[in-house]
Amino acid sequence: MTWEDQRLMDGSLSPDFSGPTANAGSAKPSPASPRWLEVPFTGDMFEAFRHELPAKLDHHAHAMVGKLMGGFSPISVMGSYLDWGTHLLFSPGKQMQVAFKAADKVRRLTAYAQQLTASNATDGLCIEPLAQDRRFRDESWQTWPFNVIHQHFLLTQQFWHNVITGVPGVRPQHEALADFLTRQALDTMSPSNAFFLNPEVLQRTMEERGENLLRGVLYFWDDTFRQLSGRRPAGHEAFTVGENLAATPGEVVYRNHLIELIQYAPTTEEVRLEPILILPAWIMKYYILDLSAENSLVRYLTGQGFTVFMVSWRNPGAGERDIGFDSYLEDGALAALRAVNEAVPEADVHLAGYCLGGTLAAVAAGYLSKREKTGLASLTLLAAQVDFEGAGELSLFISDSQLTFLEDLMEEQGYLDKQQMGGAFQMLRSNDLIWSRGMRHYWLGERRPPNDLMAWNADGTRMPARMHAEYLRRLYLDNELAHGRFDALGQSISLSDIDAPIFAVSTTKDHVAPWPSVYKIHILSDTDVTFVLTSGGHNAGIVSKPGHAGRTFRIRTTPHDAKFQTPEAWEAETEEQDGSWWLAWTAWLEKRSGDPVLGRQPRLVEIAGNDLTQTEKAPGSYVFQL
DSSP states (O other), rough: OOOHHHHHHSSOOOOOOOSSSSSSTTOOOTTTTTTTGGSSSOHHHHHHHHHHHHHHHHHHHHHHHHHHTOOOHHHHHHHHHHHHHHHHTHHHHHHHHHHHHHHHHHHHHHHHHHHHHHHOOOOOOSSSSOOOOOOTTTTGGGSTTHHHHHHHHHHHHHHHHHTTTTTOOHHHHHHHHHHHHHHHHHHHGGGGGGGGOOOHHHHHHHTTTTHHHHHHHHHHHHHHHHHHOOOOOOOGGGGGGGGTOOOSOOOEEOOOSEEEEEEEEOSSSOOOSSSSEEETTTTTTTGGGGGSGGGGGHHHHHTTTEEEEEEEEEOOOGTTTTTHHHHHIIIIHHHHHHHHHHHHHHSOEEEEEEEEHHHHHHHHHHHHTTOOOOOEEEEEEESSSSSOOOOOOGGOOOSSHHHHHHOOOOOOHHOOOHHHHHHHHHHHHHHHIIHHHIIIISSSSOOOOOOOOHHHTTOOEEEEHHHHHHHIIIIISSSSTTTTEEETTEEEEEGGOSSSSSEEEEEESSSSSHHHTTTTTHHHOOEEEEEEESSSOOTTTTTTTTTTTTOEEEEEEEEETTTOHHHHHHHHSOOOSSSSSHHHHHHHHTTOOOEEEEEOOOOOOOSOOOSSSOOEEEESSSOOOO
């Protein structure tokens, strides 16, 4: 096939090009004949056209639909409802049960309204909101008629949950996805979102004579213009990376195409012998563990006498589309470990990973376990999963259909955009992150100043197409790591080979890595596991500085030869303590560290592959990539 033939076929050369053809030499074709006739259509071209065009059509169709649907698969959604609907159609017993449920809810709501009419008071509500549902906590929702309105809404939500769930024969994932999407649709119709049905909004509007609505309109336009122009959200100007975020003193001592390695300056005269290397998640910027000075885990660790290294990931673009999970292991985790071993050759390393970084740290530990000397003193997993079977509602969007659309979308872009990724996480907590926020900002006219964690959360990153596809398909969908089928760098990874002691932290309200899922490290490992269950969510539970009001945690060490306990039994038998888990972790690390040595100043790591010729001030340059 000639160069012109190939360019014609893939569309980079227009069929009516002017210039020499494959067989015409330098003679120009006659203007009287169509230009595309001058290009010979060979047998090779036909075969390539016949085999490649259908795949390209599918690819572009999936990518286009993926963009319109925000990366979600409409087929997955339709399949879930079709599975539910057809099984419900052939389940007369379930239909009867649903009818009884509907009649009971009508009876309860009618009795509740009659009580209110008779005495303006009741013995209690028809239905209590879920513990995490804060939409109707204001006392104004207990006044007539808003008490009946919000009770009707909650009963309706419960009714549809009864309708969707428990239908015989429906696949569990289809049932869960249909239930989730139905709940999302109902949440859009919540009375808390409607001006004339929300007593808080009506009362505020009367008190301020509509000024709250005027502020809300101004806030709406400001937020819209900021988003369209790519500017930071309002109030985030108060936080600047390198000044009051990611500001712990240190130096970038190693850099390659994927990571920068930061070594933080000591703040004590003596430090522990073993250094700490932290692998943060590459789904967001690294500095969630180095927020403002009072919320920085890094600053706390250096204050406790530890030498701390932190990986800062590159923010990939389309040019990094082919960087896969093996690259994140070889050029990320293992490269950072080699650099730390060169900087501190006299000691093993306390390896720690947060979220996706924790999964990568576990894979790295499993990979190193095949060697005589792993170089690891311990392994710490912070809100990190190694078994993805019970990965929470995020796994509802992980199916073959979903990944097909997402992979084609990423292949066309070269990456998963931060807005597309953030949309999925917002859906998991739509009441708090979308509807309640919108009501506060635009109806009540309230704009609360952001904190450091909110500023970090708005500083998103992209995900390379290949790495993200491999991560979702191999770990989330196929659960290869937990099933012993995960290969990395040509080597089979088994978590049971890890002999370093493990410190695993989970949070009670984690919607990304539910704590029973994190707890499965007890099953998959064959070493001593110290497990911590702390209050808070996926981010706020980890950023849990000492002295934070209301923080509690449970901690217990399970020896490698102990009998397995279920998560529920472990929780029931483990005493809850007040305070921050940070103190328990540093005490655990101290017991597994050698005698103190003089504080180590950051210095350039002189090993092959380091793109630096001299150190650079933390937080480096990768964190500033847009």
